[in-house]
Amino acid sequence: MIDLTTLIAAAALAGVVLMWLVPRTFALDAMAGWTLAVFAWLSWPTALWLALIAVATPLVLRAGERTARRGLVAGGWALLLVAGYLAAQTMLPVIWIGTAFFTLRALHVTGEWWMGRLPAPSVRAHCRYQLFLPVLFVGPIHRLQHFERQAERRRWDPVDLAAGAERVLTGLFWLAVFGQYLVAKVRAAIFPTGGDQQQFAAEWLDSAISWVSLYFTFAGLSGMALGLALMAGLKLEENFDHPWRATSLIDFWSRWHITLTTWCRDYVYLPVMALTRSAVTGLAAAMLVIGLWHELSFYYVLWSVWQTLGVLINRAAARMPVLDRVPAALRRAAAPMLILGWLSLARPVVNRLLEMIG
Amino acid sequence: MTPLATLIARWVPPMLRVPVLALVYAAMVAAVMLASRAEYGHIIYVDVRAP
Numbered sequence: 001m002i003d004l005t006t007l008i009a010a011a012a013l014a015g016v017v018l019m020w021l022v023p024r025t026f027a028l029d030a031m032a033g034w035t036l037a038v039f040a041w042l043s044w045p046t047a048l049w050l051a052l053i054a055v056a057t058p059l060v061l062r063a064g065e066r067t068a069r070r071g072l073v074a075g076g077w078a079l080l081l082v083a084g085y086l087a088a089q090t091m092l093p094v095i096w097i098g099t100a101f102f103t104l105r106a107l108h109v110t111g112e113w114w115m116g117r118l119p120a121p122s123v124r125a126h127c128r129y130q131l132f133l134p135v136l137f138v139g140p141i142h143r144l145q146h147f148e149r150q151a152e153r154r155r156w157d158p159v160d161l162a163a164g165a166e167r168v169l170t171g172l173f174w175l176a177v178f179g180q181y182l183v184a185k186v187r188a189a190i191f192p193t194g195g196d197q198q199q200f201a202a203e204w205l206d207s208a209i210s211w212v213s214l215y216f217t218f219a220g221l222s223g224m225a226l227g228l229a230l231m232a233g234l235k236l237e238e239n240f241d242h243p244w245r246a247t248s249l250i251d252f253w254s255r256w257h258i259t260l261t262t263w264c265r266d267y268v269y270l271p272v273m274a275l276t277r278s279a280v281t282g283l284a285a286a287m288l289v290i291g292l293w294h295e296l297s298f299y300y301v302l303w304s305v306w307q308t309l310g311v312l313i314n315r316a317a318a319r320m321p322v323l324d325r326v327p328a329a330l331r332r333a334a335a336p337m338l339i340l341g342w343l344s345l346a347r348p349v350v351n352r353l354l355e356m357i358g
Numbered sequence: 359m360t361p362l363a364t365l366i367a368r369w370v371p372p373m374l375r376v377p378v379l380a381l382v383y384a385a386m387v388a389a390v391m392l393a394s395r396a397e398y399g400h401i402i403y404v405d406v407r408a409p
Contacts, residue, residue, distance in 0.1 A: 172390050180393060181393035
């Protein structure tokens, strides 16, 4: 049986072919129509909500331009978008696809408009931006301005087409061979009987393996999405920048799921920091949003506290002169292990805390 | 040139570049097909929420 991920990837590839078959002016409109048709077939509630967001967001913002209360319009619409996202998270009898991604895109457009950095887009431009199938279920959370620039520059280029196709294949290779198959083999070799997850060290090690698997899987999927976009003639934002080369936890968060972390920087960290004049509060709020974006649960609330703590410790450690005496080569070699150690320690620590709380 | 073709061009003589690239692609497809027999767990970043 073909799983949903494969099905959407195949549908996205068909959409790319469609984009090159229709006249250039209507290529992205054709992709938008195709995206809606695919979503209507796979999950009509998602299609309905996505279509509503795609059409209503520019209409609401245009209406807002005629009033003096831009903040009220933007805030009210943002609340409705978040409420829709929360409802999608809890209405599990229905399949929801990509809500976490397209909600953040709509919030980005609303936020940029409110801050005066973007005029209200036309319904057509916003539909083309929101209904772009290759990036709908796995990101990146691309920006409207960049997307429109790419759409304007879009030209037939066989080199881009070949590079995009190669990236799709490479992404698939990372996902299937490294992220799933090899990691499963390593896990089976380390835990031949499934492992005793009650043991703290075993759970920590398993969590570290999961992070490695997650990297190859997610970077592979992002690569596939970006490759499909490139095949369609659009160079969208990268989601990863060699996170294993990070020299600190702060550096890591600027290299991992970049489009989400920059989204949180722009629309959570900076506004909260400006309001409270506290970088720590801004950081905690941004981490909380990152955590809850993954899953609405108390586990991810505690996870975000752990990751905030990590960044704060990292900041404090960077100011300690004793670290300057450690050779740079040693620091560089130890950094990936320390970072992976901290990130993966979250699971056993949070699980123990949840057990203690009951 | 694609990134892989650029990489291969650095190490392989011109007349062998195309066959080597074709071999690399074929090996990747074969590896993906073999690896795909394994059952995948839920991938959290694939945003599909189903009952």
